[in-house]
Amino acid sequence: MSTVASSATLHARRINRGMLFGGFSIFALLYCVQPLMPLMAQQFTLSAAESSWVLSISTLTMAISLVLGGALSDRIGRKALMTASMVGGGACTLLCAFAQDFTQLLVLRALLGVALGGMPAVAMAYLGEEIAPQSLGVSMGMYIGGSALGGMSSRVLTSVVADVSSWRFALFGLGLAGLYAGWEFWRSLPDSRNFRPARPGLKALCDGARMHLRDEGLPWLFALGFLLMGVFVSLYNYISYRLLAAPFGLGQTAVGLLSVLYLTGMFSSVWAGRLADRMGRRKVLWMMMGLTMAGLALTLSGELIILVAGMALATFGFFASHSVASSWVGRRARAPQALASALYLFFYYLGSSLVGSLAGLAWGAAGWTGLVSLLLVTLGLGMLIALRLRRLAPLDAAPAFPNLSTSEAV
Template structure:
């Protein structure tokens, strides 16, 4: 079997370039519709909760797709699945620009979610197989950095384009860009050297899921991912409705610029990880969630600068909390670890869909006060989970798992 690529090799540079395009494109195509929801609600005569399904249907479909993506990649190969994911995402985004009604748009966005699930499902597995440990951190950083940058810039660009043209033109442009990114990904990323097709079967998949769900800590971390992502997506889903209306009356472009606050989150995720290494995840998690709650409370202000500061604080707290929770899953999970990460992401995106819809109902009934109230309740439940996790006993020696390699528990 060939050895993983060494640092600074031409192969590593090609992998990093491909992963930068991959991360950027996938999350740009997924979240580009978020600031466009008020425009779609107006055009298709929808409530805020109904319009939120243009994003929720994609994240829901993606949640299911990524759990199955790892098993599918064992049959078709890592690069093939990731390339198909990107090309499919670009094609469905392009088609969204020509949707004749909201039902067609939802069907296309659901297919988009199914397609996109192939990339996050296997990207980390590919990197772990192909990159030497001493350069793995940089490669993963390229993928995650591209993801955050794509999610941020797509929101800003679609808002600006929609302000001066239409949301259809914005999606058309992103679809073309997604197809180009898929071509660059295919051209840049080397074929797998260390991948060996497997046939784990449905039985092994169910056994692995059952083991993870019986763990004393992992189900609580999965639930925490559900709550955290649901709160964060809902915050950005409906803040645009508030800022477009009186007393703020901002334009679509100005609302889209709020996504620049993601830069704060990109910093906090790294910072919180280092802090957790010093203080322990049990101690850092609840503090970061408390920061998110404080930020949400600030957004109730009628002063724009206070609202923006609250959004920044909530964004900081979310990315930090998610960083701590997701890394905790990776450290606690026994083999098959990839399935534990997939389950975390399943609940993570499921929360985005369901809590996002619930917050839309709250907006329809009680405007922004209702949204913040629902989200604070969700974070309150998350704080209870954080308290529960503080008392979590360390793992004992890992039990033998049939047909899967054993690994020492952490």
């Protein structure tokens, strides 16, 4: 019996290690350009809203790609598609370093989004199939914690390297790191044990999407992902413009170091997952979103230390909220689970593109006060959804996961 338990523990550790690399790579490659936007705006003569498309184009194509990627993985399997996604993302980032103009850069970043679309939704489905229900919150937290680590380190490193060399050299180095992460992911992640191929075809995809969209809770979780990610990306998209300008006047490296606050997200994603496993997702989600709103309000301060504290609180709350919401999708969705995860992340990254670009217009028209006002209203809508989810009735049929009671499935 102890040998079986030891084997199960080793299996879970390998999954968590692989997902840590997977989360790291996705966020690192996707968001490495965020602190470089002011530099690109200057080099290519762009406005803040225009330069934001170097990120928004990737999240937009990724939103579309991951729906197809989730459906494809239901046919060919999870691990192979996720590995190919990570390797393709690393290769596209390498090529971005050689882009001759902003149009070429946008094309390569669009291809990056297509490549990375094979990872996020499939990872959520893989965890839902391979991890015991009582441990799913922790494993999802590990994946999102890896995302936080990737987002933090890539922003810091690209800012430092851009200060001493160029943004091109920074992207080249990060592309190499992405290829290495893909190799580690392939080496660490066990092959699926519980995967069963689903029937392929457009009709199956449409039928599955229709079923998920008719669920009492899933569409609200999809909308929540849209709002959460839109707020968070907008916050980090434009904080560099504020801190580089008067009265702060910080340098590029100092602005990049603000991403160290992602460490709070690495902690909060795992912590909130465990807390939700004990207290329930309803209570934890509402509390964490309230912390995010409080953090946004603090960034209105003209005192640097208070502003940074607000960024930390907002980062903590966002990663905790996302960890709870995404694991809730994995717990509630029935087959095809990968498609449910893909739909959640479709809206999640669509929010990044649309709200992120809209926030750029708010920044240009009314400065930081206008931007934060827009984000508070956006997150206020998310709070209303979270309150509605607190009243969501348990599933009334057999859940998709073995040994999971209907009271736990919501």
